Amino acid sequence: MLEFVLSYLFMKMVDVIIVGAGPAGLSVALHLIRQDPGWAQRLLVLEKTAHPRHKLCGGGMTRLGLQVLKDLGFALPLPLPQAPVEDIRLVYRKRTLHVRGKPQFVVFHRMELDAYLAAETRRRGVRICENEALKDFQVDADGVTLETERQIYRAQVLVGADGSKGLLRAYFNRMERRSRTARLLETLQAAQAEASHYRERYALFDFTPADHELQGYFWDFPAYIQGQPFFNRGIYDARMVRARPKAALPALLHQELDDLQSDAGEIQGHPIHWFSPRGRFSLPRLLLVGDAAGVDPLFGEGIAPALAYGLPAAQAIAEALARRDFSFRDYRRRIMSAPVGRYLLLRWAVAWSCYRLSFFPWFMHFIWSLGGALAALFPAPGQLYPDHRGLYGKEANPADQ
Numbered sequence: 001m002l003e004f005v006l007s008y009l010f011m012k013m014v015d016v017i018i019v020g021a022g023p024a025g026l027s028v029a030l031h032l033i034r035q036d037p038g039w040a041q042r043l044l045v046l047e048k049t050a051h052p053r054h055k056l057c058g059g060g061m062t063r064l065g066l067q068v069l070k071d072l073g074f075a076l077p078l079p080l081p082q083a084p085v086e087d088i089r090l091v092y093r094k095r096t097l098h099v100r101g102k103p104q105f106v107v108f109h110r111m112e113l114d115a116y117l118a119a120e121t122r123r124r125g126v127r128i129c130e131n132e133a134l135k136d137f138q139v140d141a142d143g144v145t146l147e148t149e150r151q152i153y154r155a156q157v158l159v160g161a162d163g164s165k166g167l168l169r170a171y172f173n174r175m176e177r178r179s180r181t182a183r184l185l186e187t188l189q190a191a192q193a194e195a196s197h198y199r200e201r202y203a204l205f206d207f208t209p210a211d212h213e214l215q216g217y218f219w220d221f222p223a224y225i226q227g228q229p230f231f232n233r234g235i236y237d238a239r240m241v242r243a244r245p246k247a248a249l250p251a252l253l254h255q256e257l258d259d260l261q262s263d264a265g266e267i268q269g270h271p272i273h274w275f276s277p278r279g280r281f282s283l284p285r286l287l288l289v290g291d292a293a294g295v296d297p298l299f300g301e302g303i304a305p306a307l308a309y310g311l312p313a314a315q316a317i318a319e320a321l322a323r324r325d326f327s328f329r330d331y332r333r334r335i336m337s338a339p340v341g342r343y344l345l346l347r348w349a350v351a352w353s354c355y356r357l358s359f360f361p362w363f364m365h366f367i368w369s370l371g372g373a374l375a376a377l378f379p380a381p382g383q384l385y386p387d388h389r390g391l392y393g394k395e396a397n398p399a400d401q
């Protein structure tokens, strides 16, 4: 009792509290201090673990995310081991579509990427309280009271960047009529640096399991973990069309791995909450970003969208504090008119229409023909930054020799 009374007496006041130091939460902080370095004194990031922390993820960051980092003043390529992908191979049965770009995306090890982003955010003056989980919160007319395992805080605004399974997401779920959760399984296998993925800089998205009710694909990415080459492989099921039977994910993943003559290794799973224009993104004094708000339902891409949510969220927060209006009524409009909203709306529309028909082989063949025509019509995007040697692992990429 005494402890409880004391914690209220020594309650910490701060304007903005961001829950979660993943790409979404860090990006909100970075966007705020880019607007005005004075924000560093007015915000706090709470993180229940400590970086470097485990995060199940394919680690593929597309050009949208790289561009956000560039806009935030990061020099590209980031000084981390990374596998650049310049040829995305979209496979259905025996047909392959190539989507090229320099790079189309870059594969990072999430533990290393997030630790680097957190260190950089801290270096720019933001306080990140690690090993401090949000346990509960209450919103009232004058602010938000937050309870962590260590401290009671009082804030003007609470930002939910705590992922698909976080407290904030669960709070909003109670108000939503339907679940928007994709299922993913992932496994890692040691690779040889001379494997064709590294030489040819390609990544594979195989949609053939759509024949077995999968609303998604099997992926096979090159990756570096602490400088060593690995294959990051897994299976994504958007489950957008709930009326269809559920795909047997473990069996499909094992089938794909058997075809590659690869051991399954340890398989882990995690959900993703996907974006819908009908979703709820805010309540008075509460904002969601990243997985908590919803990411791409077509591919399950979340790193770049998480980073890109930072801009509309930071703008909404700055304006709310300036006008003392914490309703966040216009947050949805801000998201939709920002690059992240346009990106996610397009992915949602394609996923919504395609995953309704993807179990018809004729439809998949039609899409592959259409995709081939579009790929021939539109040139590959230009080089995002100069190619760089020596960043690909402990040894230089054999493709650069």
Ligand SMILES: Cc1cc2nc3c(=O)[nH]c(=O)nc-3n(C[C@H](O)[C@H](O)[C@H](O)COP(=O)(O)OP(=O)(O)OC[C@H]3O[C@@H](n4cnc5c(N)ncnc54)[C@H](O)[C@@H]3O)c2cc1C
Pocket: 019, 020, 021, 022, 023, 024, 025, 046, 047, 048, 049, 055, 056, 057, 058, 059, 060, 061, 062, 132, 133, 134, 135, 161, 162, 163, 164, 166, 167, 184, 185, 186, 234, 269, 270, 271, 272, 289, 290, 291, 292, 295, 300, 301, 302, 303, 304, 306
């Ligand atoms: C198997 C798998 C593969 C994937 N592959 C890719 C890929 O290749 N490319 C891609 O773009 N996306 C991929 N994704 C999606 C991507 O990982 C997420 O979309 C992305 O991590 C979202 O970032 P975020 O910052 O919103 O959430 P997170 O990265 O999940 O960060 C949330 C943070 O909040 C913290 N937290 C949670 N609860 C609390 C609490 N109560 N108090 C304090 N802190 C808390 C967590 O510890 C965590 O650090 C994949 C996902 C899975 C599951």
